Amino acid sequence: MDNIAKNINQLIADGSVDIFIGYVKGNDNRAKAAFFNISDKVDNAIFDASCTQNLAVYLHKHEIKSFAKIGIFANYSTLRAIIQLANENQIKAEKYIIQTMNKDSQIITFANLTEVESYVQANRPAPAAAMIQKLDSLSKMDRDERWEFWSKELASCIKCYACRSACPMCYCSQCTTDCNQPQWIGVPAHGQGNFEWHIMRAMHLAGRCVACGECQRVCPMEIPLGLLNARLNIDIATNFGETAGMTLGADYALSSYKVDDKEHFIR
Amino acid sequence: MNELKTINKDKLHQLFDKLIADGNDVIAPKRKSEKVFFGKIISSSDICYDYIQTAFSAKSSVFPKCEELFSYEKNDNEIKHLDPVFSDKTTIVFGSRPCDSASFDYLKVFFLKENPDFHFAKRYDSTLLISMTCNKSDEHCFCTSVGISPSDTKGSDVSLTDLENGEFLAEIISDKGKKFVADYSSFFENKGDISQKSNKNAKVDIKFDLDKLKTKIKGSFDWDTWDKQSLACLGCGACAFACPTCTCFDIQDEASPKSGSRIRIWDTCALSLFTLHASGHNPRENQAGRWRNRVLHKFEYTDTKFDMVSCVGCGRCIKTCPASMNIINQVISIMEA
Amino acid sequence: MCNCNNNMYIPYPMRIAKITDEAPSVKTFRLEFANPDDKDKFSFKAGQFGEYSVYGEGESTFCIASSPTRKDYIECTFRQAGRVTNALANCEEGDIIGFRGPYGNTFPIDQWKGKNIVFIAGGIGLPPIRCVIWNALDLRDNFNDITIVYGARKVEDLVYKHELAEWEARKDVNLLVTVDPGGETPDWKGKVGFVPAILKEAAPSAQNSVALVCGPPIMIKLSLPVLFELGFNEDSIFTTLENRMKCGIGKCGHCTVGPYYVCKDGPVLSYRELMALPQEY
Ligand code: SF4
Ligand code: SF4
Ligand code: SF4
Numbered sequence A: 001m002d003n004i005a006k007n008i009n010q011l012i013a014d015g016s017v018d019i020f021i022g023y024v025k026g027n028d029n030r031a032k033a034a035f036f037n038i039s040d041k042v043d044n045a046i047f048d049a050s051c052t053q054n055l056a057v058y059l060h061k062h063e064i065k066s067f068a069k070i071g072i073f074a075n076y077s078t079l080r081a082i083i084q085l086a087n088e089n090q091i092k093a094e095k096y097i098i099q100t101m102n103k104d105s106q107i108i109t110f111a112n113l114t115e116v117e118s119y120v121q122a123n124r125p126a127p128a129a130a131m132i133q134k135l136d137s138l139s140k141m142d143r144d145e146r147w148e149f150w151s152k153e154l155a156s157c158i159k160c161y162a163c164r165s166a167c168p169m170c171y172c173s174q175c176t177t178d179c180n181q182p183q184w185i186g187v188p189a190h191g192q193g194n195f196e197w198h199i200m201r202a203m204h205l206a207g208r209c210v211a212c213g214e215c216q217r218v219c220p221m222e223i224p225l226g227l228l229n230a231r232l233n234i235d236i237a238t239n240f241g242e243t244a245g246m247t248l249g250a251d252y253a254l255s256s257y258k259v260d261d262k263e264h265f266i267r
Numbered sequence B: 001m002n003e004l005k006t007i008n009k010d011k012l013h014q015l016f017d018k019l020i021a022d023g024n025d026v027i028a029p030k031r032k033s034e035k036v037f038f039g040k041i042i043s044s045s046d047i048c049y050d051y052i053q054t055a056f057s058a059k060s061s062v063f064p065k066c067e068e069l070f071s072y073e074k075n076d077n078e079i080k081h082l083d084p085v086f087s088d089k090t091t092i093v094f095g096s097r098p099c100d101s102a103s104f105d106y107l108k109v110f111f112l113k114e115n116p117d118f119h120f121a122k123r124y125d126s127t128l129l130i131s132m133t134c135n136k137s138d139e140h141c142f143c144t145s146v147g148i149s150p151s152d153t154k155g156s157d158v159s160l161t162d163l164e165n166g167e168f169l170a171e172i173i174s175d176k177g178k179k180f181v182a183d184y185s186s187f188f189e190n191k192g193d194i195s196q197k198s199n200k201n202a203k204v205d206i207k208f209d210l211d212k213l214k215t216k217i218k219g220s221f222d223w224d225t226w227d228k229q230s231l232a233c234l235g236c237g238a239c240a241f242a243c244p245t246c247t248c249f250d251i252q253d254e255a256s257p258k259s260g261s262r263i264r265i266w267d268t269c270a271l272s273l274f275t276l277h278a279s280g281h282n283p284r285e286n287q288a289g290r291w292r293n294r295v296l297h298k299f300e301y302t303d304t305k306f307d308m309v310s311c312v313g314c315g316r317c318i319k320t321c322p323a324s325m326n327i328i329n330q331v332i333s334i335m336e337a
Numbered sequence C: 001m002c003n004c005n006n007n008m009y010i011p012y013p014m015r016i017a018k019i020t021d022e023a024p025s026v027k028t029f030r031l032e033f034a035n036p037d038d039k040d041k042f043s044f045k046a047g048q049f050g051e052y053s054v055y056g057e058g059e060s061t062f063c064i065a066s067s068p069t070r071k072d073y074i075e076c077t078f079r080q081a082g083r084v085t086n087a088l089a090n091c092e093e094g095d096i097i098g099f100r101g102p103y104g105n106t107f108p109i110d111q112w113k114g115k116n117i118v119f120i121a122g123g124i125g126l127p128p129i130r131c132v133i134w135n136a137l138d139l140r141d142n143f144n145d146i147t148i149v150y151g152a153r154k155v156e157d158l159v160y161k162h163e164l165a166e167w168e169a170r171k172d173v174n175l176l177v178t179v180d181p182g183g184e185t186p187d188w189k190g191k192v193g194f195v196p197a198i199l200k201e202a203a204p205s206a207q208n209s210v211a212l213v214c215g216p217p218i219m220i221k222l223s224l225p226v227l228f229e230l231g232f233n234e235d236s237i238f239t240t241l242e243n244r245m246k247c248g249i250g251k252c253g254h255c256t257v258g259p260y261y262v263c264k265d266g267p268v269l270s271y272r273e274l275m276a277l278p279q280e281y
């Protein structure tokens, strides 16, 4: 890990960054987001399989945004999230020095987002077999069984909003679930309110979800939220031929409009 | 000296099955996939023994994530309020760890000392805590730093120790516990040797000196440690909802103007909306302030108010945090400042 | 056994006896107890607040704006700012709403016998103070000089316009009403200027006096140096805090300022007490 530290130290020393976001060892066998030059020691920097958190979530946190030059050591999903955030005009590429480490443990510094785009396209991992299997078994269920499955899973949601907080794409300054005029989504963490919350969130992420799996990883109740987003991602990709965070400058399916759209209601 | 008995695992399970058959709720550790949660069991075979700590505390048995405060019916201009209906059966919570049971002592003071809370009181009165001392601990346990220990019985009605030979040592702690054990005396055996307990119980190192912390933390409000430690915090509610002593809630109405209910739901000072004024002003405007509030509330504010530090050292917030925030590291950084 | 048989979350049903439009999106409700028994049980003191609810919409917190000396009703004045206040604003006279209270501590008005009282309020900050004003005026002999300095951004934003006229006409009240520069209408007869400046001009004596300040944070901030200059001190200046509240009884945690619960330890505090709190209000 010495070369990571050396590299970060270099960027800090020559003034290329005011803050560098990376990873250090966290609780249990997890990694924790680190904010070098501000709160963490560069010597503790790591980058390994434990570094799963999507660091792009911090790019829209206001405490971080206020820095002029930001470095980030991104894992694969973080890179995808960065592209998607740029597509949604949430970040300005010039502010960032984006780095990653490839399979051969070489540090890559991206000159621009186009290079990030080529990297994510070239290095796309195969979807997790367990996820595919679970999606398959869900689509084989009839409606009632699926309803049953989700009713049971979602009943345990406590509305801690960790899924939303950890999601790099949930950046709205006012989430629909927090609007109360009108109250679109029931606040209490039970029954209908839980369904409304998750259906709403899944729809808002349809075609924007970068498949990092953070929502599912962070859910303290072990709700398999990733299934909702994965299903929608597949449907969007099949119907509209694009996947979030893979193509620079792509519109996203639910906000774009084409004159030759096959749906009548849209014309 | 507490009254001692033993009960073997088969008898314990028969006891639970009988309690369930008699219509009582039994809440016990159950495995979901990787984590173990407290949940209502329908048979003693649902119980999971392989856990150091459940992912969430047992507080939901006395302070559920959603609960009706009252319901109402409104006709023209006549309004009728109805108290929620509480079951007259006992809720048996089995397998709470000493930290968890100790949290009930805090909850009791918090909810009942001033302005006694009707709903908590009703649930507390009908809850019986059969706790289990700890034979194992992990790196996030710090009960001994906050005056609790893996062998502690405070807050419990009956405290069991797994003797790892198919038998449990039962210490009968409270009057409620005495009555319960008397009612089901046939399941217990009148023997027991307290010296067997300490051999089994885990040793947990003291991570910080509480008295020193209490002095040091006063006046830490303006330190930059809060800003530094909290940068990773995402501002969700996972830590507080998992915490046995977090008691904050929101009040919401559900249903129509004609009939419906007013309910309370868990809420937390970690969320930015918690303190937001209607004017848009937010007195705790950044995450550092919210993280600070949670830590100071545990170690300073409740100590000022109730003479009780309200962190019981269970480590749940550490294990649950999606961002790997760590309250022990924060405490240590205060001690070192 | 805890022996707790009182569900504190159940409100008193209250009938809206009168609705007054005070200012744009500001209304005053006069509320009467729908059950006469409740009225007999109920009493409160100046400075306390309550939770007002529209069934199906939720609760909202405001002070009791009427005086405890008027026992047949309570009044509240609110600005439409959210779901519940909007629902309240849609209510009509005769409708039933819920009220829980009284909650919180009170102004130590009993200790002010024989003293001068200076009331300083801005905009929607008058209601909590109006409660004390009427309380003092209804027991007028107990107090010495009464000075009221009240300001709003514009003439139309002044609340209790009819009462301002009434106080103006009284010889035993020194009332100064002002609007911010630019907020005056052609026929405006009051003062023009910010509250702190008008206060300075009025220069009430600090001798044997207490001052109550309530209004926008900036008004409070700028009025304090004026008061200190006049000779008021940390213990003779009082204000009320308005943090977000849900339960009103020290349980929900929303209102806390450090270890201080605004709903239980407050909302009334002296300047000295205010300064001891962390800046979380
Ligand atoms: S993280 Fe899990 S429990 Fe929390 S709001 Fe999301 S789904 Fe619900
Ligand atoms: S400390 Fe962790 S669990 Fe708590 S609010 Fe912050 S991110 Fe969420
Ligand atoms: S603050 Fe954390 S360690 Fe302390 S009692 Fe709560 S969850 Fe447990």
Ligand code: SF4
Binding pocket: B240, B245, B246, B247, B248, B267, B268, B269, B270, B293, B294, B295, B297, B298, C253
């Ligand atoms: S730490 Fe925060 S959420 Fe927990 S009880 Fe205290 S104020 Fe409430």
Ligand code: FES
Binding pocket: C244, C245, C246, C247, C248, C249, C250, C251, C252, C253, C254, C255, C256, C261, C262, C263, C264
């Ligand atoms: S308003 Fe609930 S604790 Fe103060």
